[in-house]
Amino acid sequence: MKKVLIINGSPRTNGATSQVLAEIEKGLKKSGISCVDYQLNKLTFKGCQGCMGCKKLGYCCVHDDLSPVLQELKNADGIVIGTPIYMFAVSGQTKLFMDRLYSLIDHDYKPYSGTERKLLTVYSMGNPSENAYVNEQNRVKDAMKLVGLQETIRLSVPGNNVYEYPAKLSETLMRQAFTAGEKFSSTL
Numbered sequence: 001m002k003k004v005l006i007i008n009g010s011p012r013t014n015g016a017t018s019q020v021l022a023e024i025e026k027g028l029k030k031s032g033i034s035c036v037d038y039q040l041n042k043l044t045f046k047g048c049q050g051c052m053g054c055k056k057l058g059y060c061c062v063h064d065d066l067s068p069v070l071q072e073l074k075n076a077d078g079i080v081i082g083t084p085i086y087m088f089a090v091s092g093q094t095k096l097f098m099d100r101l102y103s104l105i106d107h108d109y110k111p112y113s114g115t116e117r118k119l120l121t122v123y124s125m126g127n128p129s130e131n132a133y134v135n136e137q138n139r140v141k142d143a144m145k146l147v148g149l150q151e152t153i154r155l156s157v158p159g160n161n162v163y164e165y166p167a168k169l170s171e172t173l174m175r176q177a178f179t180a181g182e183k184f185s186s187t188l
């Protein structure tokens with residue numbers, strides 16, 4: 001059975017990001033994919049320490065709550081990363097996580113796993129334009145490609161008033177998220 005890690009970079013357990021990720025997970029599960037969820041905000045972990053130990057040993061030498069997640073990623077076929085846009089960028093929790101993914105590649109920028117994994121990204125934002133943060137989204141795409149994660153689907157969720165909690169999302173968006181999960185399964 002194929003496996004996908006679902007990484008939630010929002011601290012709000014019933015916010016827009018969380019609701020969209022839950023729907024994507026339903027689409028994945030309907031397609032027979034096993035899913036493992038992580039809420040970054042519930043984990044205690046550091047950012048990359050720049051020790052470069054991973055280039056010698058093949059794994060991240062920082063031992064904290066992220067260690068089993070990084071380990072599990074090695075056995076996964078794909079990863080879904082969802083984040084709210086904070087200050088024109090991914091959330092701080094998501095940035096710390098992404099920096100630690102530097103441990104997935106060797107000295108010559110080759111993935112230790114030898115193969116690329118597929119990536120689905122979700123960005124929720126207050127801005128009503130879904131293209132508002134395309135530069136940031138493309139930066140993430142390029143950085144994730146560098147660590148062997150190939151973005152095959154990107155879902156932007158614009159126009160979420162940060163004061164409205166829990167977020168009220170449309171039926172259309174929920175269907176879109178479910179379909180994205182199904183489509184992602186076919187790319188794995």
Ligand SMILES: Cc1cc2nc3c(=O)[nH]c(=O)nc-3n(C[C@H](O)[C@H](O)[C@H](O)COP(=O)(O)O)c2cc1C
Nearest residue numbers: 015016017084085086087088124125126127160162
């Ligand atoms: C600290 C903070 C910074 C934010 N910065 C931005 C921003 O730069 N651009 C934007 O469109 N929305 C911004 N927002 C709004 C959130 O991105 C938006 O409400 C998002 O959908 C929240 O996701 P969540 O419900 O999953 O937590 C910000 C919200 C917070 C709390």
